[in-house]
Amino acid sequence: MKTVYLDYTATTPVAPEVLEAMNPYFVERFGNPSSIHSFGEDPLEAIGEAREKVARLIGAAPQEIIFTSCGTEANNHAIKGVAFQHLEKKGHIIVSAIEHFSVWYVVRRLQKWGYRVTYLPVDRDGMVDPDDVAGALSDDTILVSIQLASNEVGTIQPLKEIARIVKEKKIPFHTDAVAAVGIIPVDVKELGVDFLALAANQFYGPKGAGALYVRHKTPVVPLMDGGAQEDGKRSGTENVPAIVGMGRAAELAMERMESDAARYRSLRLRLIEGLTERIDQIYINGHPEKCLPNIVNLSAGYVEGESMLLFLDGEGIAVASGSACTSVSLKASHILTAMQVSPELAQGSLLFSFGRETTEEDIDYVIEKMPPIVKRLRELSPLYEKHARMETKIAAAKE
Numbered sequence: 001m002k003t004v005y006l007d008y009t010a011t012t013p014v015a016p017e018v019l020e021a022m023n024p025y026f027v028e029r030f031g032n033p034s035s036i037h038s039f040g041e042d043p044l045e046a047i048g049e050a051r052e053k054v055a056r057l058i059g060a061a062p063q064e065i066i067f068t069s070c071g072t073e074a075n076n077h078a079i080k081g082v083a084f085q086h087l088e089k090k091g092h093i094i095v096s097a098i099e100h101f102s103v104w105y106v107v108r109r110l111q112k113w114g115y116r117v118t119y120l121p122v123d124r125d126g127m128v129d130p131d132d133v134a135g136a137l138s139d140d141t142i143l144v145s146i147q148l149a150s151n152e153v154g155t156i157q158p159l160k161e162i163a164r165i166v167k168e169k170k171i172p173f174h175t176d177a178v179a180a181v182g183i184i185p186v187d188v189k190e191l192g193v194d195f196l197a198l199a200a201n202q203f204y205g206p207k208g209a210g211a212l213y214v215r216h217k218t219p220v221v222p223l224m225d226g227g228a229q230e231d232g233k234r235s236g237t238e239n240v241p242a243i244v245g246m247g248r249a250a251e252l253a254m255e256r257m258e259s260d261a262a263r264y265r266s267l268r269l270r271l272i273e274g275l276t277e278r279i280d281q282i283y284i285n286g287h288p289e290k291c292l293p294n295i296v297n298l299s300a301g302y303v304e305g306e307s308m309l310l311f312l313d314g315e316g317i318a319v320a321s322g323s324a325c326t327s328v329s330l331k332a333s334h335i336l337t338a339m340q341v342s343p344e345l346a347q348g349s350l351l352f353s354f355g356r357e358t359t360e361e362d363i364d365y366v367i368e369k370m371p372p373i374v375k376r377l378r379e380l381s382p383l384y385e386k387h388a389r390m391e392t393k394i395a396a397a398k399e
Helices: 016-025 038-058 071-086 101-112 130-136 159-168 240-278 305-314 334-338 343-347 360-379 382-398
Strands: 065-068 092-096 116-120 141-145 173-176 195-199 210-214 282-285 295-300 349-353
Touching: 016 240, 038 065, 038 195, 038 210, 038 240, 065 071, 071 101, 071 141, 071 173, 071 195, 071 210, 092 101, 101 116, 116 130, 130 159, 159 173, 240 282, 240 295, 240 360, 295 305, 305 349, 305 360, 334 343, 343 349
Parallel strands: 092 116, 092 141, 141 173, 173 195
Antiparallel strands: 065 210, 195 210, 282 295, 295 349
C-alpha cells in the first residue's frame, strides 16, 4: 500500500546532512562543553558554530540565541521570564485567542497566579487586528505575545505593524515563530520583536532542540538555575548533538527555503483545487493569501475530522485533525472556534502539511482517496441525508 505523510507541522524527519553532522558528537566527540580539558573543546566550538547558523537564519546576533529543548520551552522561557520580573505587582499580558497551547496554557497559569490576561479576538481568517492590540494596552501591560504564523491554519499575522504599536509603549513583545522559521524568511530586526521562539524539528532538525531569541539587553529571568551554560540564562548540560543538528538544519533551510516554498505553494493549490472540485461542502480555513505555503486546513460539512483521519490512515495517508499538541483531544480546536467556525465544521477539520518529500503524486493520491471516504461517512450521517433531500427538492422546484 502506498504511504503518504502529510503531517510535517507535527514533525519533519531529520535530514541526512543533519544526521551526518550530529553523529560524531554522540561517541567520538562526546565531551562536556563545560569541561576545561581538551575533551570539551570540540563540543564547545561546535555549539558556537551552531549558534551562529541559527542566528543567521533569523537575522539575529549569535549572543542573542539561547538554546532550549524545544519550542514549548522557548515560549515558556520568554513569557515566564518576563512575568517573573513582576511577581509582586503581577501585571497585564496580551495574547491572541489562537496561540499555540505552549503560550495559551502558560498565560492561563499566570492568570491563576494573579496576572491579568487579555485574549485578543481574530477575524474569520484568523487575523489579529493591530487596532485591537492598541486598544488593549494599559499602564500595567508587561508583555504582548502574538504568534508569527499559525501552525494549524497557516495565517501570517501583521507582526511588524503590531510591533510598532507595542514598542511605542516600550513593552516587551514576544512571538511564537515555531511554525514559520525555516518555511518563510524571518528577520527579527524587521519584525521588531524582543523574543522569538523556534524549534529544529520544524525544518528537518532533530526533536529536542529549540531556541529562544532574546534581543540584546532585554531582561529575562532564567527558568532553570544551576550552572553557567547559555551565559547563565539556561542552565544544564547542553545536548550537543541536537544543537549541532539544529545548526546544520538552519543552514539547509536558508539554502532551500525559496525553492521549497515555491513547490509547497504549487502543491497547496493542487490539493485545494482537487478536493473542492470533487467534494461539496468543503471550506478552507485560514487567510487565503497571507498564509504559510505548506499548510492546508479544511473543514468538510457533515463529517467528523477524526473519522476522516482514521479512514485516510487506513489508506496509508497520514494527516492531522489539528495541532499535534491537541490531537489526543476530541474537542473542537480553540483556534477554529476563535475564528467563528461553527462547532460542526470545526469538528470536521483536517490539517494537511507538506515537506520536502511531498510529491504531486502524493497529492493526487489524496485527491483520489478522500472523496469516497467523505461520501461513505456522509451516508452514515442523518443530517447529511436531510441536507441531500432538501437539495433535491430545491433542484426539482427550479425545474
